[in-house]
Amino acid sequence: MLKVTRLSKHFHIGGNLLGRGKSTLRAVHDVSFEVAAGQTLGLVGESGCGKSTLGRAVLRLHEPTSGTVELDGRPVTGIDAKALHARRREMQIIFQDPYASLNPRRTILDTLMEPLDLHNIGAPSERRARVEKLIEIVGLRKQALSRYPHEFSGGQRQRIGIARALTLQPKFIVADEAVSALDVSVQAQVLNLIRELQDEFGIAFLFISHDLAVVQHISHQVGVMYLGQMVELAEAETLFAQPRHPYTRALMSAVPVPDPHTESQRIVLSGDVPSPLSPPSGCPFHTRCPDAMPRCKEQEPDNHNCGTPEQAHWVRCHLYAPEQVGLHNTQDARA
Amino acid sequence: MSEPLLKVRDLQVEFHTDKGVARALDGISFDVMPGETLGIVGESGCGKSVTSLAILGLIPSPPGRIVGGQILFQGQDLLSLSEREMRKVRGRDIAMIFQEPMTALDPVFTIATQMGEVLRRHQGLTRKQARQSAIDWLARVGIPSPERRIDDYPHQLSGGMRQRVMIAMALSCEPKLIIADEPTTALDVTIQAQVLEQIVKLSQDLGTAMMLITHDLGVVAQTCHRACVMYCGKLIEQSATGPLFAAPAHPYTAGLLASVPRIRTQRLDSLPTIAGTVPDLLHLPRGCRFVERCGQAIDLCHSAHPPLQGDEHSGHELACYNPVQGEVR
Amino acid sequence: MSAGESFWSKAWRKFLGDRFGLASAGIVLGYFVIALGVWLDLWGQQWSTLTSGSNLPMSSAHWFGTNLSGQDIFDRAIYSTKTAFEIGLSVAVLSTILGAILGAISGFFAGRWSDEVILWLMGTLDSIPFYLFVAAVAFALQGHPLAMHAAMIATFWTTTARVVRGEVMKLKELEFIEAARAIGVPQHLIIFRHILPNTSHLLLVQATIVFVSAIKSEVILSFLGLGVQDGVSWGLMIAESTQEVIVGQFKNFFAASGMLFVLVMAFNLFSDALQDALDPKKVH
Amino acid sequence: SKGSDQPATNADGEAIKVYRHSMDGAPTNLDPLHSATVYANFLVLNTYDTLYSYKYLTRPYALKPNLAAAMPEISDDGLSYTIRIKPGVRFVDDPAFENGQGRELVAADVAYSLKRHFDPSNRSQGSWLWAGRIKGLDQWGQDGADYNEDVEGLEVVDDHTLAIHLTKPYPQLTYTLAMGFAGVVPHEAVDKYGRELSIRPVGSGPFRMAKFDTAKAVLEANPHFRQEPIDLAAEGFDPAIHGGLGLEAIEGRSPPFIDRLEIDFILETAARWNSFTKGNEIQFTSVPVEQTDTVLDSRDPIKLKPDWTERYHSTTGVEAGFVFTSLNMDKPYLGHNDDPQQDARNRELRCAMRDAMDWSARNNRFYSGIGVVFPGIVPPAASDLHSKLPQDSISRNLERARTRLEKAGWTQDNLPTLEYGFQNSVTSRQLFEQFRGFMADIGYPSSKIKPVSFATFGDYNKAIKTSQLDVIPMGWGLDYPDSENTLQLFYGPNHTPGSNNSNYNNPAFDALFEKTAVMQPGPEREKLYLDMSQMVLDDCVTISGLSRNRIYLWHKDVIGLPNREILGGFWLRYVDIKNADEQTAPAS
Amino acid sequence: MLQYTLKKLLAGLPLILGVTFISFVLMVYFGPDKTYELAGKNPTEEQIAQIRADLGYDQPFFKRYTTYVIELATLNFGHSDSTGERVTRLLGRTIPISLALTLPGFVLGNVIGILLALLAAYYRSTWIDKSIMTFAVVGMSVSFLIIIIGFQVMFSSAYGLNMFPVRGWSMDTLGEYLYYVTVPTLAIVFVSLGYNTRFYRAVIVEELGKDHIRTARAYGASARSILLKRVLKNSMIPIITRIMFSIPLVVISGSLLIESYFGIPGVGKVTYDAITTGDQPVLKAVVGATAVLFVVVLIVTDVLYRLFDPRVELK
Ligand SMILES: Nc1ncnc2c1ncn2[C@@H]1O[C@H](COP(=O)(O)OP(=O)(O)OP(=O)(O)O)[C@@H](O)[C@H]1O
Ligand SMILES: Nc1ncnc2c1ncn2[C@@H]1O[C@H](COP(=O)(O)OP(=O)(O)OP(=O)(O)O)[C@@H](O)[C@H]1O
Ligand SMILES: [Mg+2]
Numbered sequence A: 001m002l003k004v005t006r007l008s009k010h011f012h013i014g015g016n017l018l019g020r021g022k023s024t025l026r027a028v029h030d031v032s033f034e035v036a037a038g039q040t041l042g043l044v045g046e047s048g049c050g051k052s053t054l055g056r057a058v059l060r061l062h063e064p065t066s067g068t069v070e071l072d073g074r075p076v077t078g079i080d081a082k083a084l085h086a087r088r089r090e091m092q093i094i095f096q097d098p099y100a101s102l103n104p105r106r107t108i109l110d111t112l113m114e115p116l117d118l119h120n121i122g123a124p125s126e127r128r129a130r131v132e133k134l135i136e137i138v139g140l141r142k143q144a145l146s147r148y149p150h151e152f153s154g155g156q157r158q159r160i161g162i163a164r165a166l167t168l169q170p171k172f173i174v175a176d177e178a179v180s181a182l183d184v185s186v187q188a189q190v191l192n193l194i195r196e197l198q199d200e201f202g203i204a205f206l207f208i209s210h211d212l213a214v215v216q217h218i219s220h221q222v223g224v225m226y227l228g229q230m231v232e233l234a235e236a237e238t239l240f241a242q243p244r245h246p247y248t249r250a251l252m253s254a255v256p257v258p259d260p261h262t263e264s265q266r267i268v269l270s271g272d273v274p275s276p277l278s279p280p281s282g283c284p285f286h287t288r289c290p291d292a293m294p295r296c297k298e299q300e301p302d303n304h305n306c307g308t309p310e311q312a313h314w315v316r317c318h319l320y321a322p323e324q325v326g327l328h329n330t331q332d333a334r335a
Numbered sequence B: 001m002s003e004p005l006l007k008v009r010d011l012q013v014e015f016h017t018d019k020g021v022a023r024a025l026d027g028i029s030f031d032v033m034p035g036e037t038l039g040i041v042g043e044s045g046c047g048k049s050v051t052s053l054a055i056l057g058l059i060p061s062p063p064g065r066i067v068g069g070q071i072l073f074q075g076q077d078l079l080s081l082s083e084r085e086m087r088k089v090r091g092r093d094i095a096m097i098f099q100e101p102m103t104a105l106d107p108v109f110t111i112a113t114q115m116g117e118v119l120r121r122h123q124g125l126t127r128k129q130a131r132q133s134a135i136d137w138l139a140r141v142g143i144p145s146p147e148r149r150i151d152d153y154p155h156q157l158s159g160g161m162r163q164r165v166m167i168a169m170a171l172s173c174e175p176k177l178i179i180a181d182e183p184t185t186a187l188d189v190t191i192q193a194q195v196l197e198q199i200v201k202l203s204q205d206l207g208t209a210m211m212l213i214t215h216d217l218g219v220v221a222q223t224c225h226r227a228c229v230m231y232c233g234k235l236i237e238q239s240a241t242g243p244l245f246a247a248p249a250h251p252y253t254a255g256l257l258a259s260v261p262r263i264r265t266q267r268l269d270s271l272p273t274i275a276g277t278v279p280d281l282l283h284l285p286r287g288c289r290f291v292e293r294c295g296q297a298i299d300l301c302h303s304a305h306p307p308l309q310g311d312e313h314s315g316h317e318l319a320c321y322n323p324v325q326g327e328v329r
Numbered sequence C: 001m002s003a004g005e006s007f008w009s010k011a012w013r014k015f016l017g018d019r020f021g022l023a024s025a026g027i028v029l030g031y032f033v034i035a036l037g038v039w040l041d042l043w044g045q046q047w048s049t050l051t052s053g054s055n056l057p058m059s060s061a062h063w064f065g066t067n068l069s070g071q072d073i074f075d076r077a078i079y080s081t082k083t084a085f086e087i088g089l090s091v092a093v094l095s096t097i098l099g100a101i102l103g104a105i106s107g108f109f110a111g112r113w114s115d116e117v118i119l120w121l122m123g124t125l126d127s128i129p130f131y132l133f134v135a136a137v138a139f140a141l142q143g144h145p146l147a148m149h150a151a152m153i154a155t156f157w158t159t160t161a162r163v164v165r166g167e168v169m170k171l172k173e174l175e176f177i178e179a180a181r182a183i184g185v186p187q188h189l190i191i192f193r194h195i196l197p198n199t200s201h202l203l204l205v206q207a208t209i210v211f212v213s214a215i216k217s218e219v220i221l222s223f224l225g226l227g228v229q230d231g232v233s234w235g236l237m238i239a240e241s242t243q244e245v246i247v248g249q250f251k252n253f254f255a256a257s258g259m260l261f262v263l264v265m266a267f268n269l270f271s272d273a274l275q276d277a278l279d280p281k282k283v284h
Numbered sequence D: 001s002k003g004s005d006q007p008a009t010n011a012d013g014e015a016i017k018v019y020r021h022s023m024d025g026a027p028t029n030l031d032p033l034h035s036a037t038v039y040a041n042f043l044v045l046n047t048y049d050t051l052y053s054y055k056y057l058t059r060p061y062a063l064k065p066n067l068a069a070a071m072p073e074i075s076d077d078g079l080s081y082t083i084r085i086k087p088g089v090r091f092v093d094d095p096a097f098e099n100g101q102g103r104e105l106v107a108a109d110v111a112y113s114l115k116r117h118f119d120p121s122n123r124s125q126g127s128w129l130w131a132g133r134i135k136g137l138d139q140w141g142q143d144g145a146d147y148n149e150d151v152e153g154l155e156v157v158d159d160h161t162l163a164i165h166l167t168k169p170y171p172q173l174t175y176t177l178a179m180g181f182a183g184v185v186p187h188e189a190v191d192k193y194g195r196e197l198s199i200r201p202v203g204s205g206p207f208r209m210a211k212f213d214t215a216k217a218v219l220e221a222n223p224h225f226r227q228e229p230i231d232l233a234a235e236g237f238d239p240a241i242h243g244g245l246g247l248e249a250i251e252g253r254s255p256p257f258i259d260r261l262e263i264d265f266i267l268e269t270a271a272r273w274n275s276f277t278k279g280n281e282i283q284f285t286s287v288p289v290e291q292t293d294t295v296l297d298s299r300d301p302i303k304l305k306p307d308w309t310e311r312y313h314s315t316t317g318v319e320a321g322f323v324f325t326s327l328n329m330d331k332p333y334l335g336h337n338d339d340p341q342q343d344a345r346n347r348e349l350r351c352a353m354r355d356a357m358d359w360s361a362r363n364n365r366f367y368s369g370i371g372v373v374f375p376g377i378v379p380p381a382a383s384d385l386h387s388k389l390p391q392d393s394i395s396r397n398l399e400r401a402r403t404r405l406e407k408a409g410w411t412q413d414n415l416p417t418l419e420y421g422f423q424n425s426v427t428s429r430q431l432f433e434q435f436r437g438f439m440a441d442i443g444y445p446s447s448k449i450k451p452v453s454f455a456t457f458g459d460y461n462k463a464i465k466t467s468q469l470d471v472i473p474m475g476w477g478l479d480y481p482d483s484e485n486t487l488q489l490f491y492g493p494n495h496t497p498g499s500n501n502s503n504y505n506n507p508a509f510d511a512l513f514e515k516t517a518v519m520q521p522g523p524e525r526e527k528l529y530l531d532m533s534q535m536v537l538d539d540c541v542t543i544s545g546l547s548r549n550r551i552y553l554w555h556k557d558v559i560g561l562p563n564r565e566i567l568g569g570f571w572l573r574y575v576d577i578k579n580a581d582e583q584t585a586p587a588s
Numbered sequence E: 001m002l003q004y005t006l007k008k009l010l011a012g013l014p015l016i017l018g019v020t021f022i023s024f025v026l027m028v029y030f031g032p033d034k035t036y037e038l039a040g041k042n043p044t045e046e047q048i049a050q051i052r053a054d055l056g057y058d059q060p061f062f063k064r065y066t067t068y069v070i071e072l073a074t075l076n077f078g079h080s081d082s083t084g085e086r087v088t089r090l091l092g093r094t095i096p097i098s099l100a101l102t103l104p105g106f107v108l109g110n111v112i113g114i115l116l117a118l119l120a121a122y123y124r125s126t127w128i129d130k131s132i133m134t135f136a137v138v139g140m141s142v143s144f145l146i147i148i149i150g151f152q153v154m155f156s157s158a159y160g161l162n163m164f165p166v167r168g169w170s171m172d173t174l175g176e177y178l179y180y181v182t183v184p185t186l187a188i189v190f191v192s193l194g195y196n197t198r199f200y201r202a203v204i205v206e207e208l209g210k211d212h213i214r215t216a217r218a219y220g221a222s223a224r225s226i227l228l229k230r231v232l233k234n235s236m237i238p239i240i241t242r243i244m245f246s247i248p249l250v251v252i253s254g255s256l257l258i259e260s261y262f263g264i265p266g267v268g269k270v271t272y273d274a275i276t277t278g279d280q281p282v283l284k285a286v287v288g289a290t291a292v293l294f295v296v297v298l299i300v301t302d303v304l305y306r307l308f309d310p311r312v313e314l315k
């Protein structure tokens, strides 16, 4: 349903007052993926690697630098503001920072009613009931409706953000750290809710999170980003069972376990975290990669499918280049 | 046993809203020992952030007000300090990492200015030293090319970066107590691990104590010595991490632990949850606040809120008339 | 009880709960009633009549006494209320609305052509000396009674617009605006529903300032033959009184300044109360 | 200059005498061509020389030779005036001259200065004084104003003799030659400064301009000013009137006596009063209307309170001019009407309005109650004609007014709506409201007298000169002390844009005016003036009049007798300051 | 920088043309008519026609406008129709005086206004706030005339302290300057303070409620550093706007009332006289200068916005 092709978003930052000496920041670089209706693409990756930017670019909240986005077979990129406005109903975002994304001078009721009024959904008399139901679905009381954002706790605000995205029953939602501020029980409720909605309405999700457990639970596919690039993309089960990219593996190993007695055996990444302002040559991960090879320094790796054609498992790493397959097997064995 | 660094006793905080008075904290008591990491978990909206703000005397007033209780820091009641005296405590003795890093950072000053100011004030560094020190701290929390990033404005950073800036700012003060309000929610696990490691290291090196508010029970398990569980303005269970995770006594704690998503080999259709929602602060049930959602409530639970009662020996405290028996898992 | 309330109804209820705000609104309303009475010829019609005695002290016949020409000061002060409302209020309200709308548009589309046009308009209006502008407008409108109002509105809105523009440029970068865009709020609603309410503190204070400035400018314009053609205003009374106060005659001065002061004060309190009502973080 | 307590000094540190005068208005243009206002005239007369001037103290005003050596020799037919000019008079030193030294003033300069008025590019404001009077002068202007060309009527006999030839007798000519308009300008200055001569006068007067802006003018004594010891007796000194002012001290000395003359232009009465009473700022002020009660003990006779006479010198002066309210005779509903019946009705209306005027209320309200109300159109300063006219035109009579209206069939409904024009100011607005109040007393509906206010004098004047207004409040300052100067305000051919603002058109009046215009002063002419005045009164053309009376105060250390009428700034050359040791400290 | 400035200046040309054009229309078609002021007491039709011709009133509009633009470009506006002084000299003489006269009051009025507003906002709803705001409202409500006269009586006259001059002006020495400028400055400050405080308080109250202020407090920042550094910089956009756009008026318009009451030969009186007498050459220069100044202010304001708020981008 959602098809993103070679999407890039570059920022121009820094420079003096007049913009002299600006540098280009490749927040998202050459990312492609697809999400089917009722499916979730989990997106994980280091902080600052461009997940939020990707999410926004897909919705054209940031104008993409290049690349195309299609929703339901119709393009989202390259259409004019009016057409875009009409399509906004179909795609929504849950913002990472719930407080900043709520208008301080609007009560929750205002905020939640607005999309309904705007897109003329339901009879005006029903809208109120619908909003009340929604707010209870996300675990808040309807008394909360008449309050302002600053009167809520962080998690409560986040749930308001979720409720807002759900009001329109869009076809596609970008959930940017949508549950990070929620306690686990509420989180579980929300995750269950998402699953239900998906089953019922076939909503597609781009689910950005740091919590790999959550991602695993919710996603059908998982993408791993590193420094603006999608370094690995596969079915969730495959990916968690068999992470290929060295970065993914390091990531998996760092997950804290809610059991004080288990000692984690995490792969410690050495080396400096590179800056997206001056990405390293070749493979962006080579500076910290435990398996780095000389060519990693020079040559940017391509996407390699190391799954089956039906069940693709894309990895952007020289290890999986066809000519490296032999080596690949040994790596696999070691993991 | 040494004296607690922070002793919170029967803390009560109210908010005036146009619909009535909401009692966000209703008699919270706990201790933080020097060098200890205390985890605070609980339902979202149960008053964790309010507790931390109250300790620093930052409850917005109006509408908020501390209506009762004591906050003893190194034996001194913070509530009795004047604003001027309190200013000396803030940052230097107790540093806070705020939950929302976007709005918590000043949009019109660079990171260098904001961190530098704190460093100069509390560490007495020169401008140049402060800048260098700030860069070091940014590096330690894993911000790439900190020497360039330090001159950025908050809006130019990603959410996780902002959060790390907040963390770096708190750590750089080398305070006696750090109150960290969900410090790692926006961080990916590798960075999270790195940052937590820094915090732990700092507490070991300097004996810094920490109040870690988080929803990530994994983080609590791995970093905290003890944990408090809060529910709707009340402290309901408190214990060393080990026993708490092994044998949660309060039904809410148990439910919470059960809801934790884990990386499993088998994908679940739905996660276990605790049914129902938290009561509204303006319309609290008469008895235990969890009663409506509790699977094993007895009659007593409906009429009175159970007091927090401790077991001197194990240090385990609980507010429940009908606790869960035995291991849940 | 309904479960939710909107920003506006909450603000309204909050305002109703503000004693000072209500009192000040009551005073402003009281003035309005006085002005209305003048419009309806109920009182204040004797403002120009010469009575038998000049400079009479206060008495039951002449509450504030009479001025040097023998006119009843009370009647003049009452009649001036009408002038003040016609000018102060209409100019304050209209120029604030105009300033808010154009300023918001210009700030929202900063750097685009609509911004350029509005900036150009503001620059043009601001560069022309006020009196010249008013004189010209009065002339162009053939001494139309509303010429002065038109001219004042045309000149006063620019300040409001500039202030709003600056603020909007800042606000539009915030995430909640992005959020509004994400749910598909069209641009005009983003401006009017999401951005402008967040400038309400500026609009209110500007309206207050313009209100006072308009009343005060009126007198200067009246000197120039551009103000009230036939009638009296507090400004005129104060101008008349400047010669009297030096020799210790304060009736005219106190009557006019007093009425002006109370109205300005009430208006200020009123706008303060409104600001409080519109500020979600402020709870009584 | 720092208006502090130290005495002023010159560059060498010697103490100098400074007199700080004040005026209630500011001049804009100091070119004699434009000395049309009292204020400009003040400065022009001190920086330029005129052929004649008025005696310092003599009243009624009397002329005396100034730059001229004697009064003019007038031919019997009254058409030729021979004027001899004092030799050795020098212009001030100025870069405009060769070597920067002022050259001698000669007859040609006088001719040149008069010619300038008729140079169309100069837009003279005073040319009307001589228009059509001096042979060939108007034609010279129309022919292109070539200064090299001689004008028949301005015959330069030799360097020190000028003969003026008139087209018809002009008895007022000598008066005009005492006006600022007749100030003598050297052509070098015009050549050098062009239009900026207006801000940097170059003349031969007792002072030279040192600084001039919107707030003040600073003049310094002209070191080369001709030595002319003053003869107080000849100037009209009368110990009974002028005693106690210390004027005796200047007897036999040559003016100017002060080293520096500062004139502050202060429109705001409050500021003027504060500055004056302060003691170390301005030394002269007229008493503002609102302060009248502060200083006056009685109004009739005008007497100051003792503490004021103790502290300051004072005098009062009735203005050489008057204020009046004209009705526009051009308007068929108010003035002349071809239908004799309507014409008569209109006259009744005008007379009723005049009857409604309460001069005493007006005098008390706006002129401190000390103004001189007189019947007719010739103010007391020009002649005593008014004493021979009946008083009914200035006495309020509501009964009579109502009867007039009733008889002529005027009712509230058919009374015309009148436009009352004024240049906006607080006072003119109050004057209007009072006027309307007066009219209300005879039943004239207030809504039918409409104020039409103008932002600028130019716009107001335009409305008058294009005959748009119905009721025209006016003030007139005499150019010279001759009744002709105000009678011409009602002369038909002078209708707007001329000076006849009421557009009065009465052939009988015009005939008499033309007749008197060429008559020498005398009882015969006076009789005709009286007849003309009576005509204007009978036709109720104007509601007239009041001559304002001003009280002047000046510091005790100043020797002089201020006067701002007719004499203009001429008297300033006679001002002296007592030396410090003679001074009694002004009470603070 | 140069390039940016040039670009902006070029973009300012339409503004200058617009201002001049509109104000020219206003002056020509609707402005005061000087003819009848220049006419003598007893003018004839011919003389009036002559004056109109001299003033150029009889020229076609387009020609007159072109002349104006050329005058503007060459900075040669000819002579004042009233005084005959060269317009450039006139302005060159009076503008510095007005500037020296109004600048201290302008600066103090804003600085003190901001400080008072900071205090009032910080102590919002307490008696400190209330007294400051009452004072502000008093300042707003009292007529400027009364204040000038009152101050003059209080500080300068024999009836009051008698410490300062009623009238006069000199900038020869600092002492003299202070001697003459003090009372006018006090009057200006008093009047502008009311408006300024009222406005700035509204801005600052809004900023004080922001979360990052809480952060600053949590890290021990003093009230002073919070107010003077954080709040102030965050409130800069409206403050800059208010201050910057009053600059052209302060520079060019001076203050008529102050100048006439204190006898100061500034441009305020000149402008006022030019308007009330229809002195077109002076008006043309004043309007032109204001327009140019506005363009400069626009540019500087843009840069200042950027300087104080990094989120604003220069286009
Ligand atoms: N200014 C306020 N006015 C009214 N109620 C408030 C205000 N601030 C907080 N509250 C209420 O106090 C309660 C506790 O809030 P707090 O922010 O401490 O929650 P929290 O435990 O930190 O939750 P989270 O994990 O979601 O951040 C919440 O129910 C919230 O609605
Ligand atoms: N408006 C902007 N201007 C300039 N740079 C930006 C902007 N927004 C984001 N960036 C940069 O783009 C990069 C990616 O940011 P993004 O917010 O997408 O990261 P993220 O993956 O969402 O990280 P996190 O998990 O911490 O939220 C970062 O380096 C950030 O600094
Ligand atoms: Mg993000």
Ligand SMILES: [Mg+2]
Binding pocket: A153, A154, A155, B048, B049, B050, B099, B181
């Ligand atoms: Mg919280």
